[in-house]
Amino acid sequence: MTVRLRPATAADAADLFRWRNDPLTRQQSLTTDAIPWDAHVAWLGRVLADPDRLLLIAEADGAAVGSVRCDVSRQGDGMGRGVLSWQIAPEQRGRGYASAMLKAAVADGRLAGLELWAEIKPDNAASRRAALAAGFTCARTAPDLTSWRRGPRPG
Numbered sequence: 001m002t003v004r005l006r007p008a009t010a011a012d013a014a015d016l017f018r019w020r021n022d023p024l025t026r027q028q029s030l031t032t033d034a035i036p037w038d039a040h041v042a043w044l045g046r047v048l049a050d051p052d053r054l055l056l057i058a059e060a061d062g063a064a065v066g067s068v069r070c071d072v073s074r075q076g077d078g079m080g081r082g083v084l085s086w087q088i089a090p091e092q093r094g095r096g097y098a099s100a101m102l103k104a105a106v107a108d109g110r111l112a113g114l115e116l117w118a119e120i121k122p123d124n125a126a127s128r129r130a131a132l133a134a135g136f137t138c139a140r141t142a143p144d145l146t147s148w149r150r151g152p153r154p155g
C-alpha cells in the first residue's frame with residue numbers, strides 16, 4: 001500500500017472538519033467536544049501559519065484518506081521533539097491506512113532528527129497497533145492516557 005504525505009492547505013478545511021468531528025475521533029481526542037466550523041477554520045489558519053506545526057494529508061490513489069500533525073518544540077539541550085496526532089477518514093478505516101501513514105511520517109525528511117511522541121488513550125487499540133508498526137514503544141502508562149516514543153531518525 002502506498003500512502004503519500006503532502007502539506008495541508010486551506011482547501012483541506014472541509015475534509016479535516018469532517019474527520020475531526022467524527023464521533024470516534026472526538027472520543028479518542030484529549031478534548032472531546034464537537035468543534036464549530038468557525039473555530040475549525042481559525043484553528044486551521046493558525047496551524048498553517050505556524051512553522052512549528054506540520055499538518056500533513058495522507059493520500060492513497062489520489063484521494064485524501066487521513067491526516068497526521070506534528071507539533072515541534074525544542075528542548076533546553078537543543079533536542080527537537082515532535083508530538084504526533086492523527087486521524088483516518090471514517091469511511092477509510094480498517095484498511096491499514098493509519099499504519100501506512102505513520103510509517104510514512106516517521107520516514108519523512110520533514111520529521112528527521114526529531115524525537116517523536118504520541119499520546120494514545122488506553123482503549124485505542126488501532127492507534128496503539130499503528131504506533132507499534134511505525135516503531136514507537138510505550139514510554140509511560142497512566143489510567144487514562146499512554147505515552148509513546150520513537151527515537152530520532154538521522155536527517
Ligand SMILES: CC(C)(COP(=O)(O)OP(=O)(O)OC[C@H]1O[C@@H](n2cnc3c(N)ncnc32)[C@H](O)[C@@H]1OP(=O)(O)O)[C@@H](O)C(=O)NCCC(=O)NCCS
Binds near residue numbers: 096098100120129
Ligand atoms: C485509530 C485510527 C487512526 C486507525 O486507523 P485505521 O486506518 O483504521 O487503522 P489501520 O487499518 O491502519 O489499523 C491499524 C492496526 O489496528 C488494527 N485495527 C484496526 N481497527 C481496529 C479496531 N477497531 N480495533 C482493534 N484493532 C484495530 C489493525 O488490524 C491494524 O493492526 P495490525 O497492523 O496489527 O494488523 C482511526 O480509527 C481513527 O481515525 N480513529 C479516530 C481518531 C483517533 O483515534 N486518532 C488517534 C488518536 S491517538
